[in-house]
Amino acid sequence: EAGVAQSPRYKIIEKRQSVAFWCNPISGHATLYWYQQILGQGPKLLIQFQNNGVVDDSQLPKDRFSAERLKGVDSTLKIQPAKLEDSAVYLCASSPRWGQGEETQYFGPGTRLLVL
Amino acid sequence: QKEVEQDPGPLSVPEGAIVSLNCTYSNSAFQYFMWYRQYSRKGPELLMYTYSSGNKEDGRFTAQVDKSSKYISLFIRDSQPSDSATYLCAMISSGGYNKLIFGAGTRLAVHP
Numbered sequence: 342e343a344g345v346a347q348s349p350r351y352k353i354i355e356k357r358q359s360v361a362f363w364c365n366p367i368s369g370h371a372t373l374y375w376y377q378q379i380l381g382q383g384p385k386l387l388i389q390f391q392n393n394g395v396v397d398d399s400q401l402p403k404d405r406f407s408a409e410r411l412k413g414v415d416s417t418l419k420i421q422p423a424k425l426e427d428s429a430v431y432l433c434a435s436s437p438r439w440g441q442g443e444e445t446q447y448f449g450p451g452t453r454l455l456v457l
Numbered sequence: 458q459k460e461v462e463q464d465p466g467p468l469s470v471p472e473g474a475i476v477s478l479n480c481t482y483s484n485s486a487f488q489y490f491m492w493y494r495q496y497s498r499k500g501p502e503l504l505m506y507t508y509s510s511g512n513k514e515d516g517r518f519t520a521q522v523d524k525s526s527k528y529i530s531l532f533i534r535d536s537q538p539s540d541s542a543t544y545l546c547a548m549i550s551s552g553g554y555n556k557l558i559f560g561a562g563t564r565l566a567v568h569p
Contacts, residue, residue, distance in 0.1 A: 345500070381465065383545050383559025384501065397556060432500050446557065448500030 343367065345449035347433050353455045359421035362452045366414070366435030372396075373410055374446060375418050376432040384432055390416065423456045430454070460484050463546055463560030472569050476533040480546035480560045483527065487558075489549040490522050492531045495562065496542045504544075505531065536567045 346365040354360050366373050372391055376384035387406065389397040392413035401408070405424070410416040420427055430451040436444040463480045470476055478492075489508055493501035505520040507513045507529075513520045519532040533540055543562040550556075 381561065383461075383463070383547070383561050384557070385559070386556055389556065434500070445503050445506075448502065450498070450500050453498075 345433055345435055345447055347431075347449040347452055349452060350450065351453045351455075353457065354423055355457050356425055357422040359419065360423055360454065361417050361419045362431050362433075362454075364416045364418070364433030364449060366416070366433070367437075367447055370435035370437050370447075371413070372436045372438065372444065373416050374434040374436075375408055375416070376434065378430040378432055378451070380429070387418070420454075423454075425456050428454055428456045458483055460558050461546060461548060461560040464563055465561050467564040467566060469566045469568065470536055472536060472538060472567055474536050474567070476536050476540070476565060476567075478531040478533075478544050478546075478563050478565070480529050481527055482529075482548060484548075484550060484558075485524075485527070486550035487548040490520070490529050491547040491549075491557070492518075492520055493545040493547055493559075494542045495545060501545055536565075538567050538569055541566050 348363050352360055374389050375387045377387050378384040387401045388408045390410040393410045406420055408418045430453050432448050432451045434446040434448045436446045461482045491506040492504045494504045495501040507520050507522045510522050510524045517534045521530045543564045545562040546560040547557045
């Protein structure tokens, strides 16, 4: 079974530029998550999709971040304009079902973003 | 105060040692407790999960949850150099729609 795919793996941009990340979850997984992991910290959930609907985006800085999951499969996360503090690893994860309780989340390798 | 506290380390041990990793938390609604392992430049992978209080063993790994103290632990027996990674504790509250709250992670180095 193929894992969660993310691209690009690395990105360097200047502040105020825009950037987009792509995620392809494990086939058949209903739920997709985007996390931000700043160096030395644990991942922080930015947004959670159930199929193509948003379940939780309470920690997404909506003035600059946006995300979509077209047709309930692939997803893109965009930052516009980027700030220095957006330098982090952006992790995508997916899980088979949605609901309350534990559902194993499978993580992709992440996209490392450096904002200069 | 952070919801989940975890000592970032680094923790350096010799091969074969018993390793103890710990997290404390403040939210009594947490019901599901996980340990993830993250190798350098990789995404986290689930190691262990426990529901509510108690112990769970899987090979060289043992997870313990003490809800009365809001304290969870991961023990690694006979540690190997391949165990060198960052270990992240994570928790989900009941009714939390699978929203993981992570600790900062403890960096572990096992030297031969």
